[in-house]
Structures are given as structure tokens and as C-alpha cells.
Amino acid sequence: MNFLDVWRGHDFGAVARRIASKTPADVRRALGRPRGGVDLEDFAALLSPAASPHLEDMAQAAHRRTVERFGRTMRLFAPLYLSNACANVCTYCGFSAHNRIRRKVLSDAEILAEARVLRSHGFDSVLLVTGETGRVGREYLSNALRLLRPHFSGLWIEVQPLPEEDYAALASDGLSAVLVYQETYDQAAYARHHLSGPKADMAWRLGTPDRLGRAGIKKIGLGALFGLSDWRADAWFTGLHLRHVETVHWRTKTAVSFPRLRPHEGGDIPVTPFGERELVQAACAFRLLSPEAELSLSTREGEAFRNRAFQLGFTSMSAGSRTNPGGYASAPESLEQFEVDDARSPGEVAAFLRSQGYEAVWKDWDSTYDGFAGRHAGAPAPEALAS
Amino acid sequence: MSRGPLIIAGVEFSSRLFVGTGKFSSGEVMRRSLEASGTQLVTVALGRVRTGGEPDDILGHLDTERYRLLPNTSGTRTAREAVLAAELAREALETNWLKLEIHPDPKYLMPDPIETLEATELLVKRGFIVLPYVHADPVLCRRLEEAGAAAVMPLGAPIGSNLGLESRAFLEIIIAQSRVPVVVDAGLGAPSHAAAALEMGADAVLVNTAIAAAGDPVAMAVAFRLGVEAGRGAREAGLAGPDGAGEPVHASATSPLTSFLGEAAP
Numbered sequence: 030m031n032f033l034d035v036w037r038g039h040d041f042g043a044v045a046r047r048i049a050s051k052t053p054a055d056v057r058r059a060l061g062r063p064r065g066g067v068d069l070e071d072f073a074a075l076l077s078p079a080a081s082p083h084l085e086d087m088a089q090a091a092h093r094r095t096v097e098r099f100g101r102t103m104r105l106f107a108p109l110y111l112s113n114a115c116a117n118v119c120t121y122c123g124f125s126a127h128n129r130i131r132r133k134v135l136s137d138a139e140i141l142a143e144a145r146v147l148r149s150h151g152f153d154s155v156l157l158v159t160g161e162t163g164r165v166g167r168e169y170l171s172n173a174l175r176l177l178r179p180h181f182s183g184l185w186i187e188v189q190p191l192p193e194e195d196y197a198a199l200a201s202d203g204l205s206a207v208l209v210y211q212e213t214y215d216q217a218a219y220a221r222h223h224l225s226g227p228k229a230d231m232a233w234r235l236g237t238p239d240r241l242g243r244a245g246i247k248k249i250g251l252g253a254l255f256g257l258s259d260w261r262a263d264a265w266f267t268g269l270h271l272r273h274v275e276t277v278h279w280r281t282k283t284a285v286s287f288p289r290l291r292p293h294e295g296g297d298i299p300v301t302p303f304g305e306r307e308l309v310q311a312a313c314a315f316r317l318l319s320p321e322a323e324l325s326l327s328t329r330e331g332e333a334f335r336n337r338a339f340q341l342g343f344t345s346m347s348a349g350s351r352t353n354p355g356g357y358a359s360a361p362e363s364l365e366q367f368e369v370d371d372a373r374s375p376g377e378v379a380a381f382l383r384s385q386g387y388e389a390v391w392k393d394w395d396s397t398y399d400g401f402a403g404r405h406a407g408a409p410a411p412e413a414l415a416s
Numbered sequence: 417m418s419r420g421p422l423i424i425a426g427v428e429f430s431s432r433l434f435v436g437t438g439k440f441s442s443g444e445v446m447r448r449s450l451e452a453s454g455t456q457l458v459t460v461a462l463g464r465v466r467t468g469g470e471p472d473d474i475l476g477h478l479d480t481e482r483y484r485l486l487p488n489t490s491g492t493r494t495a496r497e498a499v500l501a502a503e504l505a506r507e508a509l510e511t512n513w514l515k516l517e518i519h520p521d522p523k524y525l526m527p528d529p530i531e532t533l534e535a536t537e538l539l540v541k542r543g544f545i546v547l548p549y550v551h552a553d554p555v556l557c558r559r560l561e562e563a564g565a566a567a568v569m570p571l572g573a574p575i576g577s578n579l580g581l582e583s584r585a586f587l588e589i590i591i592a593q594s595r596v597p598v599v600v601d602a603g604l605g606a607p608s609h610a611a612a613a614l615e616m617g618a619d620a621v622l623v624n625t626a627i628a629a630a631g632d633p634v635a636m637a638v639a640f641r642l643g644v645e646a647g648r649g650a651r652e653a654g655l656a657g658p659d660g661a662g663e664p665v666h667a668s669a670t671s672p673l674t675s676f677l678g679e680a681a682p
Binding site for chain 1: 558592593595672673674675676677678
């Protein structure tokens, strides 16, 4: 069973109407479910306007579920932008092909320079990010993974959707997780916002998590870009996708992110309102739907919000992020993909977490398990990486 | 949850009570008990029945127009023996349906998970409709599903023990994640156990000892039929839950977590 067929079985508008029709009694029933007992109808109730008065109850329950499963810990990771070259024209993205910005693809030396800075900040997990173009395909990623493997135990990517065999090959190069955000599950909105380039193929993107699962990737990250369409329905479809992955690809861990539209170069598009209150409602609903999914809180959010929201179901955070290729080691000369709203260093974020009784976790995998030599077995120390 | 009849390997069952044919005091008592239970699927121990055409007190009392036979491989200890038993069953009873049970341990009759997985893989390739009897082991059930099992039959308690749903916490996981029907097998001692299994979301139950060894097997068969119907009815109706809200949501609320957020937009 693949998700494309599951998705075709649900009409986006009908889902939005079903969510809108949920009642306070539906919300109370959903809140009364035992751990793991929340189904997709309950999830719809938790995402509905009827749940808004119950937000405090949802937050308490989501917090409790998260502590039960993860303890008081927060995984910290950093994005490492390898390239801003992109063949897609998307209304909401600073890397969109029509934007006249300087394009950059990091060389080996530049990748290692970025790695050195991230290691010195304490990071052990990095998320490699690229735009979508043939220049940063399987060969380029494979090389980047092999360069970085001795220095990080967690290597994740957020890049263009690839064929199953490419994922399997990258896994053997050390890839441990892939994030692929659908942006929106609303076909009309998807077509409106993805004007040309490979990303305009919605079905190929929808099928990506299934290809990842079949390729044996250890963790799959999902997400919708809230603001492109009705956020409640997009969140529900993301939950449907999550359930599908959890059921069909049951050996794979799951993660959900909550990106929302931010100001960026080149675009001024109508945005469906999705404020901080709605973000909290969505995150808590996901935690109640899935006690075990990793939920990620972006540095797109501001410091004041992150300092309060981090205990509402979230289990991982990016910190000290730069969203332009070369942004850590060289002066930020190329344009950022989006603006970052929390300017604190990773050390400051970790210190804040400690002050709240939380432990910052930097490492959650060991590449020895993949059959690679461990980072401490013969790998040069970060200081020795200077080019 | 799917409503309507149970479907296993494309075959519809309106009764969710499967009944075993062992341990009855006579073929006649068995026949009347099966009839009273309303069952449509009965298991037969291949090692127990005479398949050579001689008169047999079990087969002789089974109306095969009315009941689908589910031969079991009880008594086998390895995957190899189970495959041989399955081939014999297919030939003698003219069905490719099979309850796969492999228990090398004659004392507790615990199913062997390793041999069972291997035998399921082999039997599916040979065209059998395989329903394996296993511990309530969620990972094993997923592996069996991937191997092509038509349903899984996790145990509620040790076979013949009448203890009920001792494995409840694991059955709940299996039911939540299974994509093939889940038939709770073994250990169900009372109609209330069967009702509880169906309420939890099990697709069916298999009962033998509790009916066959009851003071009045025919009356107990009726009681089990009603228990299964009650449990399934409750499941379909949607249980309200205690006070509509399980655990009190404010039980551990010390300080509010969302006071920093503004009010909802009007």
C-alpha cells in the first residue's frame, strides 16, 4: 500500500469541513484517550476550532506524554546548507530559480570548514540542506556524506526527492535520516505555489516517504509549510501520512516539523493565518496522535516563543542556525533561505535548557552501528580540519 | 475499525467465534455445541482425526456445508514437520486453510516463534492460507504479516488455562498495528473474556476447552456466542469511556503552560 493511494482517498476540502464540524464533546473524548489511543478522527477534533478553548488541557497532556517517552531532554541539531542552487520556481522560497541571488555550491574544503565550526559548537548531528537541481544529486550528496561521516554521528538530509535506489546507496554512505516536507497536501494550492521545476510534480513528492521506507532509511521527517493552505487540513493530512509511515514502514522512526511561512526575498504571497497559538495547537495534537514521533521546533521561531513552547511536545530543536551555504565559516555572503528569529548560539540555547531542568542531547546515534569506524577511531579532531 | 462482517483471505464470516473440536465428550455433544455457538469456522487437529476414510467421531459429525474447516498442525515441533502436516491436511480435508501451531514443548504447549515464522514463509509460498498461532508478540505478528499470514492468532493466556486476557497489554498493541485480522486464541475461559477481547478490537476469538469442558457444553456455546456478539456490538457502538474523559487532564497541572500565548483570534 502506498501513500499516494491513501491520499487520493481523501478530499482536501471535505477534510477541512469535517475538522470544522468537530464539537467540544469530540475534543473532550480525544483528550480522554489513553496513550496511543488517539485515532485520526480524534486528531481532527484536536486540530479543530472547537479545541481552541482546551489548549491548556492539550498542552498539559502533550507535555506529560512527551516526558513519559523522552524524559526532560531536547535533541539539538544544526542545518548545514550545502547549496542554494535550485531549478524550482516556488512562490514562498528565497532560493526560487527566478530570484536574482548569488548561487553557491560548497566545495569539499568549504564543507569541511562548515563542519569544523559546527563541531566546535558541540553539534554531533547535522541536517544537510540543498535546493533541487542535478548539480546536487546523488553523486554530490554521496561525496558530502563521506566527507562528513568521520565527524558527525547523525547525518540527515533535506534535499530533492530521490529514487529509492539512490536512498539505499546514500544509506550505505552514512545517511541516517531524511526530511521531506510535502509543503501542502492541497492539490490546488500545491499547483499555485510550485510553478515550475521538478518540485511541481506533486505525486513524486507524495511518494517519497514510501521510497525512503522501502530503502530502509532509519528516520523519516514529514511536515507541511503552514500558511500555504488551510493549516488544519494540512496538519491532518500530515498526521495521515505519519500514521501511514508508522504502520507500513514500522521499522522507521518518524519526525514532524512545523515550518511556517516567513518573510523572504522575492515574494509577497497571501498567507493563511497561522500564529503561535495555532502552532502550539498543532504540535500538541501531533504529540497526542503519536507519543513517539520526534517533533521539531524551528529556529524560524523567536527566542521568547521557543523559551516557552519547547516543553509543549517538542523533542528536538535547531540552534544557532545559518540558512545560507557557507554561513558558519565564511561571512554570510550568499542570501539566506529564510530569516532566523532566534539568534542565540547553541551554547546559550543549551544553557537555557539546563536552567529549565532539561538536558541538551547532542548525539543520538553512533555510526559504529552502521559498520563505520567511530568518530573517535582515527578521525581527525575538529581542530585538525582547518584547511 | 472496519464494520460489517469479518473477512479473512477474501472469505466472509458473520460469526466472530471460532470453535475447536477437541475435548468434547462425544461427537454428538460436539455437533450440538457447534450448532449452538453459531460458528462458521472450526478447527480440527490433523493429528487427532482419521483421514484415511475410516469412520471418525469428529469428522463424522461435522457438516462441511455449514462449517469451513481449519486444520491445525498441533503436535508438530518444527517447521519441517508442520509443512508435512499441512500438505497432508490439504490433501485429506481438501482445504488450503491452515492454523499453524508448532509447539516443541509438550508441557505448556508454548508456540515456537522461530519455527512458526519459517513455516509461514514456506507455506505461503506453497499456496496455503496461513493463520499462525503465536505468543502475543507484536513484532512477531508484524513479521508474520509481512511473510503473508492471512491473520494472526495471538494467545490470551496459556492454552487450556481458562485464565482470560493475561496478555492484554500486548494484544492491544497487536490490534492497534495489525493490517490482517487478529484472532485471540487460547486461554479464554469465560464468555466475559471473549466479550472483552472483541471490545478491545480483536476481530474474532477461538475457543475450545472452555466450551468442551463446561458442565453443559451446548449452553456454554450459546453463552460464548452472546459474549462475542456483545463485545463486537460494544466495539462498533464506540465505548464512552469513564466519565467521557479517561484521566483527569488537570491531575498534574501545576502552572499553566500556555498563558504566554495570546487569546484565539476571533
